[in-house]
Amino acid sequence: MSAKRPSEIAPKTADALLSWYDAHARALPWRAAPGSNAPDPYRVWLSEIMLQQTTVAAVTPRFAAFVARWPSVEALAAAPEADLMAAWAGLGYYARARNLHACARSVVERGGFPNTEEGLRELPGVGAYTAAAIAAIAFGERAVVVDANVARVVARLFALEQPLPAAMPALRAATDTITPDLRAGDFAQAMMDLGSSICTPRAPHCLACPLSAGCAAYRAGNPEGFPVKRAKPIKPQRYGTIFWAEDAGKVLLVTRPPRGLLGGMRALPTGPWADAPPGLADPPFPAEWQMLPGTVAHVFTHFRLELALAVARADGHVAVGAWWPVTELDSVGLPSVFAKAAAAIRRAT
Template sequence: MPASLSSTLLDWYDGHARVLPWRNPPGAPVPNDPAWPYRVWLSEVMLQQTTVAAVKPYFEKFTVRWPNVDALAAAPDEDIMAAWAGLGYYSRARNLAKCAKAVSERGGFPQTEPELRELPGLGAYTAAAIAAIAFGARAVVVDANVERVVSRLFNIEEPLPGSRKVIRARADEITPSARSGDFAQAMMDLGSSICTSKAPKCLACPLINPCEGRKAGEPERLPVKPPKKAKPQRSGTAFWIERDSHVWLVTRQGTGMLGGMKALPDDGWTARSDGTGAPPIEADWQEIGAVTHTFTHAHLSLCVQRAETTSDPQGVGEWWPFSDIGEAGLPTLFAKAARLVLA
C-alpha cells in the first residue's frame, strides 16, 4: 500500500496544491536560489500554530524588508520583534533572530536534519520540513495536519500524545524517497482542506479507499485527544502615561511573555500570577476600561489606566507620538489597550 498510496496522493496534489508565496509548484525541481531555504524556513516558523491567511502578509513584509538570511541576521532584534507584532507566540521571533545569526555565521543553511536541528528554535518538525522542501531530502514531516491524516488512515486508537511514536512510524512507511517535499505538503493540504478536524470531506478524499478510519465509521473522532485543561484567569493593569500627545512605551525584559516587545508599563502580571495594581508613577489616574486576551497558558483581563505627566518616568523608555502608535510594533494585547485609550 505505501507506494500506491503516496503515488495517489501526489497525483491529487499535482492538481489541487495550494498556491502559496513560499511554495514551489508541484513536481518542480528544488530552486537553485540561495534565498530558497531562507523562504522555506521563514514560512515554516511563521506557520507554527498560525493560519496561512494570517502568515501571508507577514511573510511578504519580511521578505521585502529582509530578502535573505544575511539581511535578517544583520537586523536589530527590536526591528524583528516590531515587524512580528500581531503574529503572536513571540518566542518564535526571538528564535528567528538567533537562528538567522547562526545560519549567517556558518555561511548558509545546513542540508541535513541532524544539522538543522542544531539551529536555535528548530525542532523535529521544522528541521524535517526544511530538509524535504528546501533541499529535496527524504524526511518524515509530521505536523498537526499529518497527525490527523495518519491517525485516520491507519485508524490509530491510542490517544495523543502517546500515539505520536506510532504516527511517526506509519508516516515513515508511506513517505516516498522521491518528491518527499511535495508529499509532505500534500499531506498538509489534505489535512487542511479535506481531512479536517471537524466534518471531514471523505467523499472528496483521494485516500478514501485505503482509509481504515473511514471503514471503521467514525473518522472525525481521530486522533483521540486528552481533555483540555481549563486555562486560569489572570488580571493586571496597564498604564497609559502621556505628555504632549506622546505615550511612554517600555521594552519588556527577558524571554518570558512578550519579552523583547515594546509595551505599555504594567503592574507585573504573568501567566502564573495577577498583577499588583501598583502604578509606576504618582499621578491622577483615570480608569479607561479593560481589554481581554487569551495566551497559551492563561486568559488575561487587563485594566487600562491613564494619566498625564510633565516629566520622564523612571527607568528606560521612550515617548511615542499618538499619531504613529500603529508603527510602534505593539503586541496585540497592548495594541488593544492603545485603541481603547485613543477611542
C-alpha cells in the same frame, strides 16, 4: 504500530496523494511548484518558523512583508533585532523572533543552510519537526514530517485510538510507513494541503479524498472521531492593569525584560499579573491614575488574562521608558494584548 518499511499501503498512498497534489497544490508565496528541484531554503525556513501555531491566512501577508524587507538570510541576519521584533508583532511566541535572528546569523556564519535533517537540528530555534520539514521541502531529503494537519490525516488513515499528544510517536511511525523516498517534500506539503482542504477537523470531504479507499476511519464511518484528543485543561485566569501615560500627544512605552513572556518587546507599562485584580499596584510612576470602565481580555497559551485600564497625564516629568506619538502607535509593533489595550483606551478617551 511498527515503523518498518516498505508497507503495502505506502506506494499506493504516496502515488495517489502526489497525483492529487500535482493537480490541487495550494499556491503559497514560500512554496515552489510541485516537482520543482529548486525551492529556496530561506523561504522554506522562514515560512516554517512563521507557521508555528499560526494560520496560513495570517502568515501569508506577513511573509510577503518580511521577504520584501529582508529578501535573504544575509539581510535578515544584518537587521537590528528591534526591527525584527517589531515586524513580528501579532505572530505570537516572540521567542521565535529572537531565535529567528540567532538562526539567521548562524546560517550566515556557516556559509548557508545545512542540507540534512541532523545538520538543521543544530541551528537555533529549529526543532525536530522544523528540521524534518526543511530537509524534505528545501533539500528533497526523505524525512518524516508531522504537523497538525498531517497528524489528523494519518490518525484517520490508520484509525489510531491512542489520544493526543501521547499518540505522537505512533503517528510519526505510521507516517514513516507511507513517506516515499522520492518527492518527500511534495509528499509532506500534499499531506498538509489534504488536511487543510479535504481532511478537515470537522465535516471532512471524504468523497473527494484521494486516500479514502485506504482510510480505516472512513471505512468505519467515523472520520471525525480521529485523532482522539484528551480533554483540554481549563486555563487559569490572571489579572493585571495596563497604564496609559500621555503627555502632549505622546504615550509612554517601555521595553519588557529580554527573557520571559513577550520578552524584549515595546509595550505599555503594566503592573503585576496576579490571581486577583491588582488595581493600581506598581504603576510606572506616581500620578493621579484614573481607572477606566471595562477591561481587555487576552488568551495566552497557558492562561487567560484580563486587564484593567488606568490613565494619567504625565506633564513631561517622567524619565522612564520612551515617549511615542499616539498617532504613530500602529508602527511600533505592539504585541496583540497591548495593541488591544491601546485601542480600547483611545476609544474611551
